[in-house]
Amino acid sequence: MLTDIAKAYTLYETDVYNQDGIQGYAYVPHEISVAVSDPQKSDIPGTNPEQLLGLALSTCFNATLQAIESEQGLEHRASVNVHVKMIKANTGLEFLVQARVNIPGVSQAHAQEMVNQAEKRCPVSKLLSGSPNYSVELVN
């Protein structure tokens, strides 16, 4: 892996900050700032790590599917829903992350093949792939 990375080149980099903790703001200077709040306190407005992770994964996974569709001469029709659940287990707090992919207009087998390929190519999916809490499924 280290050898691979040494041979790699950087396409983009960004720095993100959180100073406040669960209530306040998280931001990229001059680019984006989001209000965050405890998801269990629904009276305080703000997004949370669950939603932000879902936004990252759904966008990355669908962008990868879009690239695959383009390579195959298909119109972009895929969509991705990410369901994130926070649970209290005997290992402490855990997030369960399920990506649900819909690809209309192609056969079930073709759609499954595209999902399998996206799962191996999407950088966020690769980061999560070592976790038993992460799964991907094709839905209609």
Place this chain on the structure above:
Amino acid sequence: MLTDIAKAYTLYETDVYNQDGIQGYAYVPHEISVAVSDPQKSDIPGTNPEQLLGLALSTCFNATLQAIESEQGLEHRASVNVHVKMIKANTGLEFLVQARVNIPGVSQAHAQEMVNQAEKRCPVSKLLSGSPNYSVELVN
């Protein structure tokens, strides 16, 4: 793991959607919608999976540190910077994710112990912990 999860209870859940791919919007119905765009096309406004993942991790990690500070009777002073790099490697596109934690007002050893504990407790950190592309370090 499955047994653990069967015994667990759900504290929160959310559904996130991306239909557009890399350019358009990702959203949680009635809660948050973010414009997204290709990070390599800096002329098109929008955030991207790299920043969204950094927002998720920095907030989750700092919320965990905040809980640890509170348990130890300390004021919240920790801050988290997440550096995300997209690289092109021979394994395809990869994200390298580095969390840099600063905890002023405690000894280096104490701060390191808090970081180690947060790394094991933060749900987003746990999801990423199987990846060689993820690292956490204490910074001054």
